[in-house]
Amino acid sequence: MLDFSQVDELARAAKLELAEEDKVAFVKRLEELLNYMKKFLAMDLDNVEPFTFVNSITNVLREDEVMPGNDQDTALANAPLTQDGYFVVPKIELL
DSSP, X not given: OOOHHHHHHHHXXXXXXXXXXXXXXXXXXXXXXXXXHHHHHTOOXXXXXXXXXXXXXXXXXXXXXXXXXXXXXXXXXXXXXXXXXXXXOOOOOOO
């Protein structure tokens, strides 16, 4: 059973500010999820066969191959703005 001090701790760790009604809804929803997981974990799976494919599928992924990449001029050719061989992008300000 969760209490509001645990919800406050989780919210603080996630850098969230929760109103009281949000805390109540959060506790209710989390308890529903935990109860579902308890039912899931209590299932008897001893007689359940492991999942297998109907046909014999083998590895469908291709082998890795070294391929030539783009040179710098080609990579920058369609960029709207470049400077000294680099892409120029707007500055991102952190909160």
